[in-house]
Amino acid sequence: MNQQASRYFVPDPSHFPLVGSAALFLLASGAVLWMNKLAPGPYVVLAGFVVLLFMLFGWFGRVIDESEGGRYNKQVDVSFRWGMSWFIFSEVMFFAAFFGALFYVRVLSVPDLASAEQQLLWPGFNADWPSAGPKFAEQFTPMGAMGIPLINTLLLLSSGATLTWAHWGLVAGKRGQLKLGLMLTIALGLIFLSLQVYEYVHAYQDLNLKLTTGVYGSTFFMLTGFHGLHVTIGATMLLVILFRVMAGHFKPDHHFAFEAVAWYWHFVDVVWLFLFVVVYWL
Amino acid sequence: MEATHAHGAGHAHGDGHSHHPKGIMRWITTTNHKDIGTMYLWFSFAMFMVGGVMALIIRAELFQPGLQYVQPEFFNQMITLHGLIMVFGAIMPAFVGFANWMLPMMIGAPDMAFARMNNWSFWLLPPAGILLTASMFVPGGAAGTGWTLYPPLSIQMGIGMDMAIFAVHILGMSSIMGSINIVTTILNLRAPGMTLMRMPMFCWTWLITGFLLIAVMPVLAGAVTMILTDRHFGTSFFSAAGGGDPVLFQHIFWFFGHPEVYIIALPAFGVVSHVIPAFARKPIFGYTSMVYAIASIALISFIVWAHHMYVVGMPVAGQLYFMYATILIAVPTGVKVFNWVATMWRGSMTFETPMLFALGFLFLFTIGGFTGLVLSNTAIDVQLQDTYYVVAHFHYVMVAGALFSAFAAVYYWLPKWTGHMYDETLGKWHFWLSIVSFNIAFFPQHFLGLAGMPRRIPDYALQFADFNQVSTIGAFGFGLSQLLFLYVVLKAIRGGEKAAAKPWEGATGLEWTVPSPAPYHTFEEPPVLTEAKGHA
Numbered sequence A: 001m002n003q004q005a006s007r008y009f010v011p012d013p014s015h016f017p018l019v020g021s022a023a024l025f026l027l028a029s030g031a032v033l034w035m036n037k038l039a040p041g042p043y044v045v046l047a048g049f050v051v052l053l054f055m056l057f058g059w060f061g062r063v064i065d066e067s068e069g070g071r072y073n074k075q076v077d078v079s080f081r082w083g084m085s086w087f088i089f090s091e092v093m094f095f096a097a098f099f100g101a102l103f104y105v106r107v108l109s110v111p112d113l114a115s116a117e118q119q120l121l122w123p124g125f126n127a128d129w130p131s132a133g134p135k136f137a138e139q140f141t142p143m144g145a146m147g148i149p150l151i152n153t154l155l156l157l158s159s160g161a162t163l164t165w166a167h168w169g170l171v172a173g174k175r176g177q178l179k180l181g182l183m184l185t186i187a188l189g190l191i192f193l194s195l196q197v198y199e200y201v202h203a204y205q206d207l208n209l210k211l212t213t214g215v216y217g218s219t220f221f222m223l224t225g226f227h228g229l230h231v232t233i234g235a236t237m238l239l240v241i242l243f244r245v246m247a248g249h250f251k252p253d254h255h256f257a258f259e260a261v262a263w264y265w266h267f268v269d270v271v272w273l274f275l276f277v278v279v280y281w282l
Numbered sequence B: 001m002e003a004t005h006a007h008g009a010g011h012a013h014g015d016g017h018s019h020h021p022k023g024i025m026r027w028i029t030t031t032n033h034k035d036i037g038t039m040y041l042w043f044s045f046a047m048f049m050v051g052g053v054m055a056l057i058i059r060a061e062l063f064q065p066g067l068q069y070v071q072p073e074f075f076n077q078m079i080t081l082h083g084l085i086m087v088f089g090a091i092m093p094a095f096v097g098f099a100n101w102m103l104p105m106m107i108g109a110p111d112m113a114f115a116r117m118n119n120w121s122f123w124l125l126p127p128a129g130i131l132l133t134a135s136m137f138v139p140g141g142a143a144g145t146g147w148t149l150y151p152p153l154s155i156q157m158g159i160g161m162d163m164a165i166f167a168v169h170i171l172g173m174s175s176i177m178g179s180i181n182i183v184t185t186i187l188n189l190r191a192p193g194m195t196l197m198r199m200p201m202f203c204w205t206w207l208i209t210g211f212l213l214i215a216v217m218p219v220l221a222g223a224v225t226m227i228l229t230d231r232h233f234g235t236s237f238f239s240a241a242g243g244g245d246p247v248l249f250q251h252i253f254w255f256f257g258h259p260e261v262y263i264i265a266l267p268a269f270g271v272v273s274h275v276i277p278a279f280a281r282k283p284i285f286g287y288t289s290m291v292y293a294i295a296s297i298a299l300i301s302f303i304v305w306a307h308h309m310y311v312v313g314m315p316v317a318g319q320l321y322f323m324y325a326t327i328l329i330a331v332p333t334g335v336k337v338f339n340w341v342a343t344m345w346r347g348s349m350t351f352e353t354p355m356l357f358a359l360g361f362l363f364l365f366t367i368g369g370f371t372g373l374v375l376s377n378t379a380i381d382v383q384l385q386d387t388y389y390v391v392a393h394f395h396y397v398m399v400a401g402a403l404f405s406a407f408a409a410v411y412y413w414l415p416k417w418t419g420h421m422y423d424e425t426l427g428k429w430h431f432w433l434s435i436v437s438f439n440i441a442f443f444p445q446h447f448l449g450l451a452g453m454p455r456r457i458p459d460y461a462l463q464f465a466d467f468n469q470v471s472t473i474g475a476f477g478f479g480l481s482q483l484l485f486l487y488v489v490l491k492a493i494r495g496g497e498k499a500a501a502k503p504w505e506g507a508t509g510l511e512w513t514v515p516s517p518a519p520y521h522t523f524e525e526p527p528v529l530t531e532a533k534g535h536a
């Protein structure tokens, strides 16, 4: 058997895992303090973020060096592919919990609260969705689907196309197309995020639709909020990929980092399509 | 299965491993699956002790009716932390520790697929453990909800609840990363010739457990996130006033929770599937059916969750569905039990400590499975829900099942890890003390439950006093016996009879082809499997 190909790769010792744990410990305890309005909370969270950034830069920097240094063989590449696929699967299940909550309240708990046996408890409550529950006294306007959300759908769909176009460029060795495609994708992502911020401001100021607006507000903001967070992470990763492209990284046949981020981006895209249909539209 | 590995141990000091930090830094920075496995196992044992002390506080309080030693609030905190620490801190890390140590050796891999991330999975555990234990000392104390964290109580608790939530988040990250690592290692790092259907059973159980973990830990993360936002940011997921429902939490929790019990049970099945053939000196009976049984248990475990919720108010159709689906799980579980028994049939058996624990597992886990079947019957469960019968059921499956299997694993592999044989006489003492005191502690709880004693209470009616006293005596006996276990392990680490590469006559598998103790790097190049027959 070929010596080169059969030699296993095992990374050298590294202190970044411990740094990462310290970061998460700071973030968690800082968040606990902050949420309970205890003074040092925000500073501890900030410190946690700084340590986390340090860890991410250091750890990914190391991985990039190893990759560019040609230390990853075919087997490592396949491991990365499995790893990323399972990671995305775990993200799917995270969203599934929140989609499950949405279906549960729409199909079971809200209709049940308006059922005949609950009439004594919550007189006059009707189960029309969107509902903020029987005890929510204020008026609010639900978010329509056909304005900004529709535009956002088109933005994300085209960003998926531009990213694939960039990938074609990478495979064909057309670096210009690769860069342009990446920039377009990032730009579309950022426009999406700005529109979402605008939509949130609009909801809070004009529609009286808030996180506290009963179960409609809860599911609306948690689902779209976690999705927005994922778009932010995805755009950041795309930016890193763009910088690496500028620095001359990636070959037509060796660029899994690019593909991993592309998978992630498409996954975030698909989540949005579900959101658009069941949160905004129906 | 035989293997030639000309490049095995000899290359331990090959290139690419030039600088290895010494002392504490070795453990902090390591990328070695054996180091990481060792840390997992010691962490698990430490948590086992912490959770055990909490259990003894609970049992001491229950020795007599009336309040003796602790306040009810503190009692509830002990119940919660005991559950969380034992499940997430003791049992799960123990089996991840075995996976780390053994999987690469079993499949002929150099290490885990993501060796650096592997270390992070471990080092996430201590922060979570600190958050959990420290939560006892904050104003209001730890969460008092029980490990199931049901709202509305979990919405009302103090800071300790937030700490538990973040601990669960961090533990979840650790489990997900650990599982991605294990699953990828098994799928991608098998030595040439090690096909999936030739894999040792422990690898199969972990492949499927890893899948279960990746599927359900994020769901638990979602559930506790909703609790967090209901607590602090005014969402209404679990509040009827806002259109939500506390029962929604129970659905999400048990969608995680039932697969979780198999996350604990499957690797235990895997260990037993190695130990019984080794000491019966026969290959495992029905290898293929074992694999299919594991897979079907895992799949069915996703669709039975509401058997924990029969009394929350469910349509009869729902109760019937969940009852039948739950009973269905007994079929593949039965296949496994029969296969283990058939493996021993006409085997030439010897009864060293690992085998004793495996047999203890077999008998007592099966009792736990039977009481599970009793509970799965909706009409009966309405009486038994939240009584000590349930406590007895899950301790038979989790302690006499998973924990005994973990003990079997330690005794079975200790010679491979340390290079020394453990003290067989003391090991047998550990087994007999454990199994007797375990049954004294938990068997009477069936009667208490059937007579109507509720779980999670610090005080009880006078008629329950006798069985509770028996149970407490057994519990202290069980706790003390574990100190003997610690002693046996330490003794084997420090010295003892030198272990051969294959100390167990009937053992099979690649791990027994390398010297004992296993070299720091087992395989730097793929071993070549030369013989096709038989399974490990």
Ligand code: HEM
Pocket: B148, B261, B262, B264, B265, B307, B308, B326, B327, B329, B330, B333, B368, B369, B370, B371, B372, B373, B375, B376, B377, B381, B384, B385, B386, B390, B393, B394, B397, B398, B401, B402
């Ligand atoms: C044949 C297999 C099994 C069946 C049919 C079964 C059935 C059940 C049922 C119906 C309950 C709900 C009882 C109630 O709350 O009223 C229950 C509870 C429980 N089971 Fe099992 N079970 C089985 C195996 C297992 C295994 C393998 C484990 C863990 C290793 C396990 C751990 C638990 C735990 C922890 C609880 C209690 C949860 C709580 O309420 O805190 N079970 N089981």
Ligand SMILES: [Cu+2]
Pocket: B257, B258, B261, B304, B305, B307, B308
């Ligand atoms: Cu269950």
